[in-house]
Amino acid sequence: MLHPLTVAQLLFLVVVANGTPVIAKKLMGDTLAQPLDGGVRFFDGRPLFGSSKTLRGVLLSLIATAIVAPLAAIDWHVGLMIAATAMAGDLLSSFIKRRMGLAPSSRAVGLDQIPEVLFPMIAGAGIYGLSVADVGLAVAIFFVGEVVVSRLLYRMRLRDRPY
16 A cells, blocks of 8 residues: 655655755855765775765754654654665765765766665655555655756756756
8 A cells, every 4th residue: 555645755855855965065165064984985995985975964964854854744853864864875875886986976877866765765664654665656756856856956056967
């Protein structure tokens, strides 16, 4: 059985979690934009996550999503968890992209979208009893939406690249 309202609520929070660092970068520039990995390199000599993953982005994502969650009729604790798992997915993507030799903010279709929605939806599934179909639907909606909205955000000069 599908849970469309819950999927929509959680997707809204995933969008807030993933969008907050992008908006913060445009509003704040390099202010407080310390790389989350502190410039540490992995044993392969490449950055752990890269310069585009900042402490500011992660912290603001956690705060903003927790604050906004009650607007979606979701407890702030769950909002915090959604942001944390979205950021974990995004960091995993960046880690993998660095291992592949891709530069920060480079495009990797699927890898750029799936973990940052899949992780929070799996976490939400445990709380709200979502089915595999619910999670799959959310991933598909986010994937398509991210590709379409990213181009719009680029035109609005909120993103640096049109993917």
